Amino acid sequence: MRSTDLPEVRALPLFESMAEANFESLMQAAYLQIFPAQLELIKEGEPADFLYVVLDGCVELYASWNGHETVMEMVRPLGTFILAAVLKDAVYLKSGRTSQRSKLLLIPAENVREAFRNDGAFARAIVEELAGCYREVVKQQKDLKLRTAVERLANCLLALDGEQHGCGSVELPCDKRTLASLLGMTPENLSRAFNTLKPYGVEVDGARIRLRDVTSLARLAKPTPLIDDSTV
Amino acid sequence: MRSTDLPEVRALPLFESMAEANFESLMQAAYLQIFPAQLELIKEGEPADFLYVVLDGCVELYASWNGHETVMEMVRPLGTFILAAVLKDAVYLKSGRTSQRSKLLLIPAENVREAFRNDGAFARAIVEELAGCYREVVKQQKDLKLRTAVERLANCLLALDGEQHGCGSVELPCDKRTLASLLGMTPENLSRAFNTLKPYGVEVDGARIRLRDVTSLARLAKPTPLIDDSTV
DNA sequence: TCGCCTGCTTGATGTTTATCAAGATCGGAC
């Protein structure tokens, strides 16, 4: 574990409040590794051996069933993943692969559980994190069950615009086939959905999307903090 | 707070490990109430004032957007709901109403958060609970994104059969329009989905469903513990 | 520069699902 990465890990909400000794013993047990793109990190159904922290790059979490595959989440720095499985000492529900060359911190599951048992502050930080994750998934589920594909895309664009400069020019954070899967549609359908949004001022130029009429787009999208605001 | 209900609440995984003093002070602040059927308990967007425990009856959690409504979850005894919102001191993401006359325990949110701050064992129990809830929602999302409506129904029937006697005779736990919404479809479509399953030995008689050929149904449904097993 | 691969788009078609309207069924009130 190189010491140059320690401060940014220590500053994560998940770790900042835990006792120094416990943090050090966690980091002592942890591995810092760089993985190439498209490397299979974890497979759904396998026991959860590590808690992962993404320090650099990007990890795609996906799930499969009956020959189909769907992207569940993209984890960017400084996000963690597979926390729930680690705590419950259960199997992974999602598979994970690097979508680009990535620097990851791997903390052995047993050490995480030990710190969780011994460090009340850590346990409380975990609750915050888990509660946040839970609410995110609930929002995604509302998005899926209550909206059409076009509405999901429209809201996604508005949300990205908010996260980025809010100036009506959005850079897609992943390629379009991944975005389609995240939004629960096929790549073909995403393409058509962009066309459907053209009358609402949405212009596509590769990964750069221009929102010429945010008002009209929002009138279609009807965004609500109870689905689209990631801080609520 | 009547003392006859205390033991079963105390025995819940969420409360069993916390210090007696903290449990008592929680219960002292709590209200035990009986509500009639179809009573609006909470509304999405409102601040989370109470943690709810269902002691008797049944509560339907649902969400709305743009005039549509979808059922997210049915909470039966002895389940709790809105834990994440209470802990984060955030607004409810779901609305809730009693689906029948129900006895509920209402614990003021601030008292829950106080106990969470002061009682490490309680904090750890909360983590267990939240991690379990999180994994349930993830499974539901996989179900929604990877399967068709007929496949979801088939797996739901197999899961109910497992929970009940496992003898191929299933009693639906709610009316069909609610089940349809839970499974992410319209009541009309649920009716047609049952017809589609007829060749697989599924016979409908009101709320009683007979599975005459579980093997053939399972061959269609392709159940997997990573979606359908609520204990994994 | 050329070819080629990859990612994206488009078109044609079929499946899945929702919507609207009408009937059927069941149970309770009277």
Added chain:
DNA sequence: GTCCGATCTTGATAAACATCAAGCAGGCGA
């Protein structure tokens, strides 16, 4: 018993979405 209302089912139609096949770019190595 009969009426009534709620729930469910069925049919017709339309919308949403997936699939298959082909075409179109842009990037990159040779």
